[in-house]
Amino acid sequence: MTLRIGLLPQVAAAHFVTREAITGKGHFSAGRPQANDLKRLGNPDSVVICGSHGFALGMREHLQAELPASRLLIESFSAPVAPVAATPGSEANDTLRLHLKHTGQVLEPPAGKSLLEMLETSGIEVRSVCRAGICGHCRLKVSEGEYTLEPDFCLTDKDKDEGWALACCTFPTSGTLKVDLNASA
Numbered sequence: 771m772t773l774r775i776g777l778l779p780q781v782a783a784a785h786f787v788t789r790e791a792i793t794g795k796g797h798f799s800a801g802r803p804q805a806n807d808l809k810r811l812g813n814p815d816s817v818v819i820c821g822s823h824g825f826a827l828g829m830r831e832h833l834q835a836e837l838p839a840s841r842l843l844i845e846s847f848s849a850p851v852a853p854v855a856a857t858p859g860s861e862a863n864d865t866l867r868l869h870l871k872h873t874g875q876v877l878e879p880p881a882g883k884s885l886l887e888m889l890e891t892s893g894i895e896v897r898s899v900c901r902a903g904i905c906g907h908c909r910l911k912v913s914e915g916e917y918t919l920e921p922d923f924c925l926t927d928k929d930k931d932e933g934w935a936l937a938c939c940t941f942p943t944s945g946t947l948k949v950d951l952n953a954s955a
């Protein structure tokens with residue numbers, strides 16, 4: 771299952787083909803790597819996780835039991851997905867408003883999007899790079915109203931308890947959310 775690369779003996783690669791069936795043995799395995807597969811990595815200096823937001827979250831969960839977060843490098847190929855309750859047409863979205871603390875504006879954005887998308891479609895500039903909860907550039911404070919925080923790779927539980935959120939991982943659902951884009955740490 772593990773392939774040693776001849777010219778780089780310090781590098782080992784394990785190949786998991788997640789969609790196609792694997793008929794023969796060899797260096798390839800079928801399906802997502804599971805916790806036991808990841809244990810075979812030994813004690814690597816770092817692990818790079820690349821894949822969809824959901825895949826990266828799952829792999830991080832497995833690996834965090836074995837390695838400190840500082841050794842995990844994450845690249846997410848997709849943004850968090852809106853939870854079902856936040857999809858367009860939801861009853862709760864009818865009263866959704868965003869109150870921007872720094873300008874006093876009250877926005878009524880289209881529902882079913884992330885807070886980042888809602889602000890951008892309303893013409894509000896928000897710093898963002900990854901749009902997947904990794905870089906932390908879209909960090910802001912949110913209070914009141916109803917919203918869902920999708921899992922991210924950046925904020926601590928303490929941050930969230932203090933009201934910090936990532937606009938790309940926050941899905942407003944109803945009520946008037948107070949949004950502070952200029953909050954300081």
Ligand code: FES
Nearest residue numbers: 901905906908938
């Ligand atoms: S844009 Fe990177 S965490 Fe939101």
